[in-house]
Amino acid sequence: MPELPEVETIRRGLTSLVVGKTVTYVTVRLPRIIRFPSVPEFEERLVGRTIHAIHRRGKYLVFDMEPFTMISHLRMEGQYRVADRDEPLASHTHVIFGMSDGTELRYRDVRQFGTMDALADDEERPSGLVNLGPEPFDPVLTPNVFYTRLHSRSAPIKSVLLDQVCIAGLGNIYVDEALFLSGIHPLTKASRIGQGRCELLLGAIRNVLSRAIEAGGSSVRTYVNGYGRHGGFQMQLNVYARQGQPCFVCGQAIEKIKLGGRGTHFCPHCQARGGRRRNDN
Template identity: 50%
Template sequence: MPELPEVENVRRTLARLVVGKQIAKVTVGLARMIKAPDDARQFVEELRGQTIRDIGRRGKFLLFYMDHVVLVSHLRMEGRYGLYRADEEVEKHTHVIFHFTDGTELRYRDVRTFGTMHLFPLGLEEAGPPLHKLGPEPFDPAFTPDELKQRMIRRRTKIKSLLLNQEIVVGLGNIYVDEVLFAAGVHPEKLPTELTDEQWRLLHQHIIVILEQSIELGGSSIKSYVNGQGESGNFQHTLKAYGRTGEPCVVCGAPIEKSVVGGRGTHTCPNCQPRN
C-alpha cells in the first residue's frame, strides 16, 4: 500500500498535470469504489463542470480541491492515476475516468479494486469518515517528541502496532515503521512505557527524516507503485531493515530477522534493536 512518501509524490505530479483543468463529465465503471455520496450517479453529477483548483494530501489520502467540492481518494493496494489523451486506449482495470474539457482524461486504474473515493462539499471533508479521526501530520510543527509520547504512553500495545495506527500519527505503513524502528534502535515489540526519553526523541526524529528522504527519492517502488507520471521511486534501494531478511545489518553485520508483530511482517536487527 502506498504510504505517505508515495502519496505525496503522486500529489506533486498530479498537481503539475491537472490543476486548472475543468471536468466535462465523469465515467464510473465500478460504482462500489464511490463511498460518498451513496449513489454514484450523484457523484458524477456533482463533479460535472468543476475545475480542479489544488491537490492536497492528508496522511495517505489525496484531496482534489475543486470549486465547490473536495474529492478524497485512497489508493489502497494498487490504485494509480494517470493523465491521457482522450483518443488513447483505455487500459483494463480502469474504473473511473475524469474527462476534461481540453480533451485529456485523468484515469484511475486499480487491479485489486480496493481504492475508495468520497465526495464532500468544500470545507466539510474532515467532518466525518474517512478523515475525521486521523492523527497529526509528521511534518506539522505541533507534532513533537512529547506529542508522540503522550499519544502512546497509556496504551498497552506494542510500539510497532501503535506507529501503524493512523489515529496516532498519519502516513506510516509497514515499510517506514520498520525503517524508523531500526534507525531509532527500538525493538518493535517494546511497549511505550519501556522507552526512554532518548528513544522517544529518536523515534520522532527518524519518522521525519526517513519520510523526507523517501519523498525526495520519489518513494519506494516495492511492487507496483508509480507516481502520477508513471515513474518508479528509488527509496527501496536505501532500505536498511524492511525486506532484508537474512542479509547482514549495515551497522553490525548480524543477519536481519523477520517476525510477525501485530499481524505484520517485521524486520529487525537482533543486536541494534535489543528487546530488553
C-alpha cells in the same frame, strides 16, 4: 499500500498535471469505488468543476473542486495516471475523469479497495480522515507531544505507529525503517520508551519520510506516480524486505516476524529487545 511518501509524491505530480483544469466528463466503470454519493450524483457533482488544488492528509488525497471536495483513498494498490484520451485503457481502470485539455485522469486499482467521495462542505467526511492523528512534519507534533501520545499505549511500538489515530501516514515500510534508525525493537511496548528515545524516534521518522519523498517513494510492489514512474527509495531500505540478508551496520542477518498480521523486519543486534541503542555510550 501507498504510504505518506508515495501519496505525497502522487499529490505533487498530479498538482502539476491537472490543477487548473476542468472536468468535462466522469466515467465510473466500477461503482463500488464510489463511497458517496451515488454514482450518477458523483458524476454530476464533478462535471464542470475545476481542480483548484490537491492536498494530502495522511494517506488521503483531497481534491479541491469547489463547491465540492473529492476525497480519494488509494488503499492497497490504487494508482492515478494522466493519459491522452486516445491511449488504450490499462486493465483495472475503474474511474476516468476527462480534462479540459483533452487528457484523462485515470484511476486504476487491481485490488479494487480504493474509495472516492464527492462531498459538499456540510457533508460528513470519512471517519478515517476525521480521526487522523497529527502529521509527522506538523510543528505541533513536538517530542513532548509525541512522547505523551506513545506513553499511554501498552501495545508494541510497531502497532502503535501503524495506528493512524496516533500519527498519520505511516505504514509498514517506513515504520520498520524508522525503528531501525532509532535502534528500537518493534515488539517494545510504546509505554516503555522514554522521552529521549521518543525524540530520537520522531527524528528517525522525519528523516526516513523526507528521504523517501525526495526519492519519489518506494516501488516495492506496484506503486507508480502520476507520470507512471516508479519510486527509488527501495534502493535505500535498511531492513524492509531484506530478511536473511546481512545488516548494513553489523552484518547480522535481518529477521522477519509477524506482528498484528503484518510482516515486520528488524536487525536482532542493532535493535536488541530491551537493549541499548547501537552507539549509545
